[in-house]
Amino acid sequence: MQSIAEALAAMLPAFSPLGEEDVPLTRSFGRYLAQDIIAALDSPPFDNSAMDGYAVRAVEVANADSASPVRLGVRGESRAGGPLPSALERGAACRIFTGAPMPAGADAVVIQEDTVRTGDEVTIFEASPVGKHVRARGSDVRAGAALLRSGDRIWHGELGLLASQNIARVPVYKQPRVALLSTGDELRELGAKLEPGSIVNSNLYVLTEMLRELGVVPVPLPAAPDSLPEIESALRKALEADVVITMGGVSVGEYDFVHEAFANLGIEPSFWKVRIKPGKPLAFAQYRGKPVIGVPGNPISAMVIFEVLVAPSLRAMLGDPRPHPQPVSARLREDYRRRPGRIEIARAVATREGDELVVALTSLQGSGSLPSFVGVNALVILPADRAELHAGDWVEALLWGPGLRSERSCFETLD
Numbered sequence: 001m002q003s004i005a006e007a008l009a010a011m012l013p014a015f016s017p018l019g020e021e022d023v024p025l026t027r028s029f030g031r032y033l034a035q036d037i038i039a040a041l042d043s044p045p046f047d048n049s050a051m052d053g054y055a056v057r058a059v060e061v062a063n064a065d066s067a068s069p070v071r072l073g074v075r076g077e078s079r080a081g082g083p084l085p086s087a088l089e090r091g092a093a094c095r096i097f098t099g100a101p102m103p104a105g106a107d108a109v110v111i112q113e114d115t116v117r118t119g120d121e122v123t124i125f126e127a128s129p130v131g132k133h134v135r136a137r138g139s140d141v142r143a144g145a146a147l148l149r150s151g152d153r154i155w156h157g158e159l160g161l162l163a164s165q166n167i168a169r170v171p172v173y174k175q176p177r178v179a180l181l182s183t184g185d186e187l188r189e190l191g192a193k194l195e196p197g198s199i200v201n202s203n204l205y206v207l208t209e210m211l212r213e214l215g216v217v218p219v220p221l222p223a224a225p226d227s228l229p230e231i232e233s234a235l236r237k238a239l240e241a242d243v244v245i246t247m248g249g250v251s252v253g254e255y256d257f258v259h260e261a262f263a264n265l266g267i268e269p270s271f272w273k274v275r276i277k278p279g280k281p282l283a284f285a286q287y288r289g290k291p292v293i294g295v296p297g298n299p300i301s302a303m304v305i306f307e308v309l310v311a312p313s314l315r316a317m318l319g320d321p322r323p324h325p326q327p328v329s330a331r332l333r334e335d336y337r338r339r340p341g342r343i344e345i346a347r348a349v350a351t352r353e354g355d356e357l358v359v360a361l362t363s364l365q366g367s368g369s370l371p372s373f374v375g376v377n378a379l380v381i382l383p384a385d386r387a388e389l390h391a392g393d394w395v396e397a398l399l400w401g402p403g404l405r406s407e408r409s410c411f412e413t414l415d
């Protein structure tokens, strides 16, 4: 049986990125850059004012203060998006607004609050050294400079930066198409009539969203019954995708046909079973280099194994150079006794208490049922060798789903 680390080490090499494509910026959110991006433009693209006020020559207002204000004639105006201002005459100021281009010759802005305007003249009560309240061309980004790196994920800041550079198409790694194939005679589609003995194929809907959230393209397939030929023919269809995930039928029961179907189709097993609870009967195989993952059908096992092993693998395939989740430290709220032997991934609700994170396990009774996943925002990693854990013990946890939430604004105490 593999450790989690061994399983990941065996899986990751099979999940290299699929190659790159250019997509419109408006379709690039959440994707991973496949190339370094070099700045095309200076940003800001022109010297402009950071404030509403008057553009001046710094030297002409160098001695201004409330006792000896400086008086300048107002010549012209510069507003954002308006006509370009003409060069500033000596002994004059130009009315200017935030974001507006600086007139040639001006090298500082005096803010409106430090002036009094009377007709064509402005009285200035404050000196403004060279560059004051001026956003200089290229001060944020110089054309030709490295802007973003291959492997960076396009998130809000990256998207805004690319847009500000007028970059309308971006090179990103291709999104893998991931087939989801449930197996089981008992499974029915959502909304179907449930005759005795049948259940809804709920994993299909959960894993579809888990895939979507990661940024891959889910390809949900109709469930296959527990019959070898039908699983084989469904698998042939599934193999048209870039990655195949089967659900259920990978245990040791008489009706668990997935291993046999893999063998008959030439899908070569790499490992089966991982020292993890829940999720032990995970199978990993490859068909001509294409990853095929058999996850157990138990809904809790499927979700946990997805988060721990499938998600990092798929992130690597999406082009993420750091595909592994980063745990945070938290304290246990209650005692927990367990059978040692395997790392256990326990569902929990994490809240902040003072400076610490506290996790309350929702799976204390070892329940494998779906209600124990409701409201879960952390998966707690319980070490393999610990039989007894106590309230207050430090544990590692992966933040999950909606993350930390609060009914109160933190600003009530940070005022």
Ligand code: AMP
Residues within 6 Å of the ligand: 182, 183, 184, 186, 187, 199, 200, 201, 202, 203, 204, 247, 248, 249, 250, 251, 253, 296, 297, 298, 299
């Ligand atoms: P299996 O891994 O096929 O032995 O299934 C283990 C348990 O999970 C059984 O109780 C199945 O009925 C249930 N199960 C299997 N596949 C699914 C699925 N796609 N959605 C919901 N439950 C499932």
Ligand code: MG
Residues within 6 Å of the ligand: 183, 184, 185, 248, 249, 255, 297
């Ligand atoms: Mg089954």
